[in-house]
Amino acid sequence: MSGNEHILVVDDDAEVRDLLIEYLAKQGFVVTPAESAACARDVLDTRAVDLVVLDLQMPGEDGLSFARDLRRRSGVAIVMLTASGDTIDRVVGLEVGADDYVAKPFDPREFLARIRSVLRRTRRESAAEPVVDGRTVRFGRCLFDLEARRLYALDGSEVPITAMQLELLEAFANNPNRVLSRDRLLDLAHKRGSDPFDRSIDIRVARLRQKIEPNPEKPQAIRTVHGIGYVFVPSGQGPSAEG
Template identity: 50%
Template sequence: MEKSPHILVVDDHREIRDALAKYLAKQGYRVSVADSAAAARRSLEVAAVDLAVIDIMMPGEDGLSLTRDLRAKGHLPVVLLTAVAEETDRIVGLELGADDYVTKPFNPRELLARIKAVLRRAHSLPPHSAALPDVADRARGDGKGSERLRFADWILDLARRELLRADGTAVPLSTGEFLLLGAFLRHPRRVLSRDQLLDLTRGRTAQPFDRAIDNQVSRLRRKIEADPKRPSLIVTHWGGGYAFAADVTPAEGVSS
């Protein structure tokens, strides 16, 4: 029998922490609680957790710092709890890699809906190639070094966020094009649906029925395909999405 998802609730207010734990347990989840970032790390060391609900405002190390650390070490889904006046913190949290947020005071049903959506999204995304650096992390400035990825006659410089031709000529990329190309390079030869590509590139900012992915694919094809009207790198799978049809390898050398 498959185990129910394990949720870690991190909040220094015992009333909120215990109430959430009780509510989520009634919904069938396994729940652990922590009253600080340090306690959360201890919990993560001894138990497999599927998602963390983290309060931003905690004494000592705050929720943003914990989220940054978790994202640097892996891809544990995170939902932040934030006060109404903390718009800047919400934005920073999303930029650090949090998957969603709920504003206090909140309805537990809303938090439950967001937890379900984040878990569903996390489980739907295909595994990426562990041998390749995380392009989304580079876009957020979380990566180290200046790795490059090679495909066909191109090199993507992650540090400079530049696409390089075989002769070294740089082709500028918008942030959207960089993230989209990065998603393809991290999942070569896999069919990615539009929803998956939106999750990989835009997360919670994507809107229902958003067709920005199709436009981004068209623009990216015009930059990397020999014949954009007959693409050989980004291939359309009708009814399924798109797949990157070239091998991707780390390229030797670093940015100058």
């Protein structure tokens, strides 16, 4: 493993960033640095990232706050960098969804082993996720259980949804790669006819995207087909569509 994985290193300490960038690059990883949570968000909004190395003690927005927000928006792997002996931060970090932690100062070989272990684990979990053919469907950063009619984040926690959002997810899950008009979605979601000029579906889809899309401003799972409606595009499948 290495060569294609993209690692984002978030640390306000330039020396630590440079050390990690040099070391990880020598192992064949693509590495992008970020000196703050704000800079990291800019990277995540424009590039796919496989793993985030995140320092918890940063000025401004700290690592715990950023990790919590990142886990709400994305299933990307997170490895925390913590101060040696700072047990509370490590426990809280794992509770908010980090995959592992490394205490500073760290042995580069141990650090690399943990990075590779997390990447292998997340790759296995991703490969094991059923898509459309099973009863669990991947929607962006969430999994929708069609049998239980429940939505889950990739870490297993349940994501609360309204009855209307539930019906929309079922409609999309049962019609992958099929463009559904607003009228058809309203009909499927309400099990009744609808006003052909009713645009409330746009608001409901927008709210649903806030829960399932890593970046709701650039939706990938539920895409807009302008002038018609929406299409659910399973990961790595389906026709291109406008956001």
